[in-house]
Amino acid sequence: MEFNEKIVEFSCINIKDSAYRITTEKCVTDLIRSIKITGLINLPILVENNSGFSVVSGFRRIEACRRSGWLSVKSRVLEQDTDLQALIYIAITENAMARELNIIEISRCLNMLSEFYKDNELGEVASKLGLPENPAYIKKVKRLCSFSEPLQEGILSNCISVRIALELADLPYGAGDIFAVLFNRLKPGLNKQKEILTFAKEISLRDNICLRDLIEKERPHDILMSDEFDNRRKIELIRNYLKKRRFPVLSDAENRFKNLVKKLEFGAGMQLVPPADFEGRNYRLNLCFKNLEELESLKARLESIMINPGLKSILN
Secondary structure (H helix, E strand, O other), rough: OOOOOEEEHHHHHHHOOOOOOOOOOOOOHHHHHHHHHHOOOOOEEEEEOOOOEEEEEEEHHHHHHHHOOOOEEEEEEEEOOOOOOHHHHHHHHHHHHHOOHHHHHHHHHHHHHHOOOHHHHHHHHHHOOOOOHHHHHHHHHOHHHHHHHHHHHHOOOOOHHHHHHHHHOOOOOOHHHHHHHHHHHHOOOOOHHHHHHHHHHHHHHHOOOOOHHHHHHHHHHHHHHOOOOOHHHHHHHHHHHHHHHHHHHHHHHHHHHHHHHHOOOOOEEEEEEOHHHHHHOOOOOEEEEOHHHHHHHHHHEEEEEOOOHHHHHHOO
């Protein structure tokens, strides 16, 4: 592939044309600092078009130069009739061979290649270009670059797993973004995300309520926007609200159990565990002690609890 080095004015470059953009990084502060010290070492790659030039590789370099006060930039320029597939190869290799791509950038690469190759061919081609070749992985991540910005941000910040993101993307219009914003702000773990999402979907189906409204116009939104609680507490409050609304009888049973146990004052080293979902009659008592003396103390406390009418209320 032959390049012609030219000095191109920024006014001639269509920076909004993102057909070949792979990088997700928007900050150029580091590049501005580097360019001021050493100049532009690796020239961006442009391709001519009817109205000027499009960027094939070097979006951040061009932006850094522009912010540094430059009016033009020396570039490697390809002619207008350059094959589209060749341009995509250049864009991918310029990025993939220079650094490790994140999962959204990989998704963008795979989607570019999908214009020319079938799914069963992508693995072999991807491998040659420095991309993952596993078919299952390719199938999973190829969709990601088409997701909304909140979802992509959640994936890149590791606030939202790919599995959850795929589920959110399939929700009715707008609902996925509402959950993405919620998860991005509060950063709940995977299990909490699953619970919150499952409870909300089941409530939506049962009560015929819009998922978006359930989160955005009801109690979860008030909790999210509150300054009274930290993120961990907000997660618990939202989860508990949705769980109680989904399973009101079970939630009432849990609260009654907690209140009764609290009055019994089991204290440290002793825990009464109810049957799962309060279905069944088998309770479990957990004891934790270091020596015989602590065990004797627990025994005495247990004997006192056993004659407390509150215990009878729980077991009956």
